[in-house]
Amino acid sequence: MTLRDGAPVRLAVSTVIFALRPDHAGHPVLWTPLVRRTREPQRGLWALPGGWLPPNEALEAAAARTLRSTTGLAPNYLEQLYTFGEVDRSPDERVVSVVYWALVQSDEAAQATVGPNVRWVPADTMPELAFDHNRIVEYALWRLRTKVEYAELAHAFLGATFTLAELREVYEIVLQRRLDPANFRRTMLASGRLLETGERASGAPHRPPKIYRYETTTAAAQTREPFMRERPAS
Structure with a gap:
């Protein structure tokens, strides 16, 4: 050419x-x-x-x-x-x-x-x-x-496991806007894409937060729906 x-x-x-x-x-x-x-x-x-x-x-x-x-x-x-x-x-x-x-x-x-x-x-x-x-x-x-609204990109910044607060911070930085913590938690857990590891973060002053990882084997993990978008509070 x-x-x-x-x-x-x-x-x-x-x-x-x-x-x-x-x-x-x-x-x-x-x-x-x-x-x-x-x-x-x-x-x-x-x-x-x-x-x-x-x-x-x-x-x-x-x-x-x-x-x-x-x-x-x-x-x-x-x-x-x-x-x-x-x-x-x-x-x-x-x-x-x-x-x-x-x-x-x-x-x-x-x-x-x-x-x-x-x-x-x-x-x-x-x-x-x-x-x-x-x-x-x-x-x-x-x-x-x-x-980032369609695929599990945040774990590339975080590693294999993370807390919901750490995950939300990544989305807020990437999207350049604040996300309501309760809505974010509800949306992510309802997506079927996160699994509890059974562990909790150490060093928290109160009840340590749960540690999660992405689910990569279920049909839900393959959907192209924008799972991150916040839903209205009920």
């Missing part, structure tokens, strides 16, 4: 990573790691982790490899997001980027590579990025906030 002037179309992979980390005021928000471009075009600008797709490497393997080499991360949740291929998205050549998105837990994010060419930025306050990467991050945020 070539351009009209004979220049080849190059394939690349990039990844948008989301993690919950505290902001400067100590409140958890969504963060995304960026890497500084060290060569032209747009040298010095920040960009999403990524690189060229070798002819003998699978897409997901290339995305995972570039993440490890630039940020040191190896997320468990890595999913193809979208393909961006506008003709003018790169100034020097036609580049088609297959973009993945990844969700990582806070403790894993804390182990990521940092330095002069890698930094974490709040996902909703991106600086000017190289190429069309601002648009890619905006699309990934929209996709995350849409999909």
Whole structure:
């Protein structure tokens, strides 16, 4: 596949990573790691982790490899997001980027590579990025906030087990709005997607809250209904 002037179309992979980390005021928000471009075009600008797709490497393997080499991360949740291929998205050549998105837990994010060419930025306050990467991050945020109502994404931020309060906090951060605790509890328990582990969280001043995990084997866990949306209080 070539351009009209004979220049080849190059394939690349990039990844948008989301993690919950505290902001400067100590409140958890969504963060995304960026890497500084060290060569032209747009040298010095920040960009999403990524690189060229070798002819003998699978897409997901290339995305995972570039993440490890630039940020040191190896997320468990890595999913193809979208393909961006506008003709003018790169100034020097036609580049088609297959973009993945990844969700990582806070403790894993804390182990990521940092330095002069890698930094974490709040996902909703991106600086000017190289190429069309601002648009890619905006699309990934929209996709995350849409999909969280239909799929069990929150556990990618929390781990296998969690309390309802921890789960609600993830939804509030992702959706950027407060959720009524009683309604949230009622909705989640009625969804049939949570199972009690029989354990309780330690360190609570009063009655320790129950610990849950996602149900992944029942038909209810496969439904596409937006199970998270709050129901009116009865």
